[in-house]
Amino acid sequence: xxxxxxxxxxxxxxxxxxxxxxxxxxxxxxxxxxxxxxxxxxxxxxxxxxxxxxxxxxxxxxxxxxxxxxxxxxxxxxxxxxxxxxxxxxxxxxxxxxxxxxxxxxxxxxxxxx
Amino acid sequence: xxxxxxxxxxxxxxxxxxxxxxxxxxxxxxxxxxxxxxxxxxxxxxxxxxxxxxxxxxxxxxxxxxxxxxxxxxxxxxxxxxxxxxxxxxxxxxxxxxxxxxxxxxxxxxxxx
Numbered sequence: 001x002x003x004x005x006x007x008x009x010x011x012x013x014x015x016x017x018x019x020x021x022x023x024x025x026x027x028x029x030x031x032x033x034x035x036x037x038x039x040x041x042x043x044x045x046x047x048x049x050x051x052x053x054x055x056x057x058x059x060x061x062x063x064x065x066x067x068x069x070x071x072x073x074x075x076x077x078x079x080x081x082x083x084x085x086x087x088x089x090x091x092x093x094x095x096x097x098x099x100x101x102x103x104x105x106x107x108x109x110x111x112x113x114x
Numbered sequence: 115x116x117x118x119x120x121x122x123x124x125x126x127x128x129x130x131x132x133x134x135x136x137x138x139x140x141x142x143x144x145x146x147x148x149x150x151x152x153x154x155x156x157x158x159x160x161x162x163x164x165x166x167x168x169x170x171x172x173x174x175x176x177x178x179x180x181x182x183x184x185x186x187x188x189x190x191x192x193x194x195x196x197x198x199x200x201x202x203x204x205x206x207x208x209x210x211x212x213x214x215x216x217x218x219x220x221x222x223x224x225x226x227x
Contacts, residue, residue: 004157033214042120042203043158045214056214091157093215101207103215105150105157 002026004094004106005074012112019079019086021109025094032075033103034067037089049075050097082113116141120204120218127194127225135189135221137178137204145206147171147180147187148215152201161189161202196225 005024013019025032030051035043048056049069060067064082069075079086089110093103121136139147146165150158162171167182176191187204204218 035215035217042118042217042219043215045216048214059214093158101209102160102163105159107155107157 004092004104006090006092006106006109008109009107010110010112012114013082014114015083016081019082019111019113021077021079021090021092021111023075023077023092023094023106025075025092026096026104029094029096029104031095031097031101032069033093033095034075034077035091035093037091037108039088043091046077079111082111084113087111087113116145116206116208116216118204118206118216118218121221122219124222124224127223129196129225129227130193131225133189133191133194133198133223135202135204135223137187137189137218139185139187139204139206141185141206141208141216143208144182145208147178148205148207149176149178149187149189150203150205150217152203152220154200158203194223194225196227199223199225 032049034046037043045059047060047067064080066078089108091108092106095103117140119138148163149161151161152158162173164171164180170179178189201220201222203220205215207215
């Protein structure tokens with residue numbers, strides 16, 4: 001069973017461009033979480049999604065950031081008009097739900113804004 | 115709100131030394147507590163967890179006990195190896211993990227031969 005997949009692993013964007021980060025959960029997992037890790041800091045929760053639903057977006061910045069987890073395909077974290085402060089590692093985690101809530105993490109996408 | 119305070123690093127130990135990484139938390143009710151490990155260039159892996167007071171989580175020689183009275187979940191290992199070098203994160207979650215994880219800032223551990 002393949003683990004959580006994230007792509008790209010590294011992404012470079014210029015200020016003002018859009019960044020799209022993809023997360024394919026483990027097979028059979030219907031819950032996805034996104035976290036952001038700033039340099040030398042811990043992970044900060046951003047958003048929790050189930051298929052076609054946003055369950056908790058309390059950690060998402062109010063502007064420029066959005067997330068989706070469609071019925072088919074990967075979860076997408078989109079950052080519009082990136083700024084230097086968006087440079088970070090973005091981690092996705094998935095869990096099966098339904099009494100097994102352990103979160104399995106992907107390898108992360110390292111976003112660099114130049 | 116919920117928060118996790120973790121022993122600051124970096125921590126450098128010699129091989130076979132005893133390890134303790136302190137973790138305390140602030141939360142109402144009875145959260146679940148976790149230790150995650152992150153190796154260079156990789157995502158986080160669950161090391162161990164405890165879901166109620168006095169539970170002891172253990173894995174790969176690491177242990178941590180859920181202490182409600184001191185709101186702590188300290189990580190210990192009796193004899194560390196070079197391969198234990200990594201960053202360790204303490205975290206909590208509600209509803210047995212069916213909600214977001216709240217992380218500490220992480221402790222970088224380096225073991226020298």
